[in-house]
Every structure is written in structure tokens, then in C-alpha cells.
Amino acid sequence: DTGVSQDPRHKITKRGQNVTFRCDPISEHNRLYWYRQTLGQGPEFLTYFQNEAQLEKSRLLSDRFSAERPKGSFSTLEIQRTEQGDSAMYLCASTKRGSSYNEQFFGPGTRLTVL
Amino acid sequence: AQRVTQPEKLLSVFKGAPVELKCNYSYSGSPELFWYVQYSRQRLQLLLRHISRESIKGFTADLNKGETSFHLKKPFAQEEDSAMYYCALSGESGANSKLTFGKGITLSVRP
Numbered sequence: 001d002t003g004v005s006q007d008p009r010h011k012i013t014k015r016g017q018n019v020t021f022r023c024d025p026i027s028e029h030n031r032l033y034w035y036r037q038t039l040g041q042g043p044e045f046l047t048y049f050q051n052e053a054q055l056e057k058s059r060l061l062s063d064r065f066s067a068e069r070p071k072g073s074f075s076t077l078e079i080q081r082t083e084q085g086d087s088a089m090y091l092c093a094s095t096k097r098g099s100s101y102n103e104q105f106f107g108p109g110t111r112l113t114v115l
Numbered sequence: 116a117q118r119v120t121q122p123e124k125l126l127s128v129f130k131g132a133p134v135e136l137k138c139n140y141s142y143s144g145s146p147e148l149f150w151y152v153q154y155s156r157q158r159l160q161l162l163l164r165h166i167s168r169e170s171i172k173g174f175t176a177d178l179n180k181g182e183t184s185f186h187l188k189k190p191f192a193q194e195e196d197s198a199m200y201y202c203a204l205s206g207e208s209g210a211n212s213k214l215t216f217g218k219g220i221t222l223s224v225r226p
Contacts, residue, residue: 003158033213042119042201042216043159056213091159095212102147102205102212106159 002026004107006092012113013082020078021110025094032075033104034067035091036060043091049075050097082114117142119204121217128192129225136187136220138176138202146204148178148185149214153199162187162200172196192224 005024013019025032030051035043046065047057051072061067064082069075079086089111093104118141128134140146148165163171165178165185176187185202202217 031212035214040124040218042121042203042219043214045213045215048213093214097212102149103161103164104212104214105161108158 004092004094004105006090006107006110008110009108010111010113012115014115015082015084017082018078018080019082019112020076021090021092021112022074022076023092023094023107024074025092026096026105029094029096029105030072031095031097032069033093033095034075034077035093037089037091037109038087046077079112082112084114087112087114117146117204117206117215119202119215119217121202121220123220124218125221125223127223127225130194131191134187134189134192134196134222134224136200136202136222138185138187138217140183140185140202140204142183142204142206144206146206148176149203149205150174150176150185150187151201151203151216153201155198159201192222194224194226197222197224 007022033048034046037043045058046061047067049069064080067077089109091109092107095104120139150162152162153159174189199219201219203214205212205214
């Protein structure tokens, strides 16, 4: 499967714990996005990278959230001191800058449950 | 600020009936508009984009800049069209390409 992959698919944690998610984009894609989706809502933009540079962060991304993309390949999203409000589906997407259209390819998501 | 509005949460139709999923947007500029679809137990995937003006699986969508709308239409619904549909917007090509999504609508096609 050469699509976007995410790991883990599900994560259950206790409030106050730290969690880290991983996203592996399609290999030739240089742009990588993180979105969060809660029940009954569409995905909401969190942050995006072009290669290894983090170019934009949403105000949704509090200081408990940090994302990295070392070497411009896979990316990690860490949430420190998780809160119940962090429970959501975290989606990763990738695309290739310079393509004729902005089609983002999505991963299956990581479902986070904070107890 | 960019915003996408999908006014309905659910549309239920019989097989063979026409379908129109509504989408309105707010953006100061020339946006790119998309429809994404999520079938049961599958990941979110692109259905169509306004810039290509194509028909995918019998669906079409026309960008109406005057009404700031991008409604998705299909003349004859099929059971396999049952899914969650999201309208999405991004800035001009080459600019920040983050997607802003609507809340989505569930399309249920009954036999």
C-alpha cells in the first residue's frame, strides 16, 4: 500500500498523559498536513509542513501540541498533558506542491480517546 | 476568514432519485473548491474539484461565484453513493493550501 499511513490507529490514554502519533506520507509528497475531526464536524486544520519546515499552525494548536517532520519525511504529532477535550480523530494528509491541483491524500486517522 | 457551510446533516433518497448536496462558502479571493467523500470504513478521499470541471461517478458540481456556492449534484442516485460528503475550500493554487471543510452531510440512498 503506497498511501498515507498513520500509527497507531487507536489510542486510549488517561488524562494528563502524553501521546505521540506518527504519519508517513506518500513518498514523493513534500507537503504534509494534520487535521483534527470531532464527532459531527468536518476535519479542522491544525498545521502543515513543506518538507521539514512547519509553515503554519492553527490557533487550535495549543502549546500542549507539537509537531515535527525531521528530514521532510514522516511526521509526528505529540500532545502533552492530554485533556478529555483532545479526544478526536487525528488525520494526516499529504500532497505534492507544484502539482496542477491541490489534491490531498488522507490517511486512515488515529482515534484518540482520553479518559 | 474562510468558511464552508453545509446546511443539512442528512439527505435520504430512494435509488434513482436526483441528489443535490448544498455547499456555500466564504472567501476573499479565488478559492479552489472540492468535494471529498468518505464511504463506510474507508478513508476520506477526493471526489471532485471545481477546477477540473469533470464528472466523477455521475456527480457534478459547478462553482457559482455570484452565489458563492458549489452544490454537488447527481441525476440518479445509486445505493453505493451512500456515504459522508464534505465540501472543502483552499486558497489560490500556490498559496497556503490548507483545506477548510464543512461539517459534512450523510447521504443515504435507499433501495
